[in-house]
Amino acid sequence: MLTALEEGVRGGRWHTLIDKVYALPTLRAAFARVKANRGAPGMDHVTVAMFEARLDANLAGVSDALRTGTYRPQPIRRHGIPKGPRERRPLGIPTVRDRVVQTALRLVLEPIFETTFAPHSYGFRPGRSAKQALRRVVTLLRAGYRYVVDADLQAYFDSIPHAPLRTQVRAKVSDARVRALVDAFLHQPIFEGLMQWTVDEGTPQGAVISPLLANLYLDPLDHAVAAGIRDGALCG
Numbered sequence: 001m002l003t004a005l006e007e008g009v010r011g012g013r014w015h016t017l018i019d020k021v022y023a024l025p026t027l028r029a030a031f032a033r034v035k036a037n038r039g040a041p042g043m044d045h046v047t048v049a050m051f052e053a054r055l056d057a058n059l060a061g062v063s064d065a066l067r068t069g070t071y072r073p074q075p076i077r078r079h080g081i082p083k084g085p086r087e088r089r090p091l092g093i094p095t096v097r098d099r100v101v102q103t104a105l106r107l108v109l110e111p112i113f114e115t116t117f118a119p120h121s122y123g124f125r126p127g128r129s130a131k132q133a134l135r136r137v138v139t140l141l142r143a144g145y146r147y148v149v150d151a152d153l154q155a156y157f158d159s160i161p162h163a164p165l166r167t168q169v170r171a172k173v174s175d176a177r178v179r180a181l182v183d184a185f186l187h188q189p190i191f192e193g194l195m196q197w198t199v200d201e202g203t204p205q206g207a208v209i210s211p212l213l214a215n216l217y218l219d220p221l222d223h224a225v226a227a228g229i230r231d232g233a234l235c236g
Contacts, residue, residue: 072184
């Protein structure tokens with residue numbers, strides 16, 4: 001896969017990826033990241049420590065379910081966290097099992113999409129940070145640029161339309177099982193209190209795969225805006 005990332009693939013589309021997702025080394029690397037994040041349990045009340053106590057069996061079961069096409073994400077537990085004095089931001093908490101699978105999926109998909117993401121994009125990207133974006137802004141201001149545009153997309157994660165997002169995934173991923181897995185995570189049932197529903201748009205805040213999908217959906221805008229200015233004059 002590393003060779004293909006460097007040399008490219010036929011037609012620019014990847015045809016066999018699910019075997020990389022369900023590979024035990026990928027799942028083990030994914031669990032290590034989930035454990036490092038020390039998140040709360042999901043709807044099944046299984047903590048990271050409980051999952052780790054039977055790690056080999058749990059990862060083998062997940063791998064087998066992904067390989068045979070029987071894997072189904074569990075519902076997301078929704079929890080509100082403070083956002084300012086009067087607002088609360090909805091945070092979706094998947095189960096540890098689903099966080100492991102989402103992380104494995106991200107480990108496989110992220111290098112593919114990273115090859116064409118705009119160079120001036122910094123948010124939620126490996127090896128990049130908001131501080132680096134600010135340093136780039138300072139560099140451009142010192143170079144003579146005079147304007148900074150500050151824009152915020154309200155409820156962005158919750159409002160991403162699924163159809164064009166699927167189109168962007170399909171542009172590089174031909175593996176139908178991987179695309180179906182992405183769709184399954186987009187349509188996970190959500191529980192909050194005694195209420196349950198399934199969303200028709202958006203990708204849950206708190207889901208491991210969401211930042212990558214959010215960047216993917218905005219990538220055409222990044223390139224379109226950059227096309228109207230000199231190379232390197234924009235940070236996002």
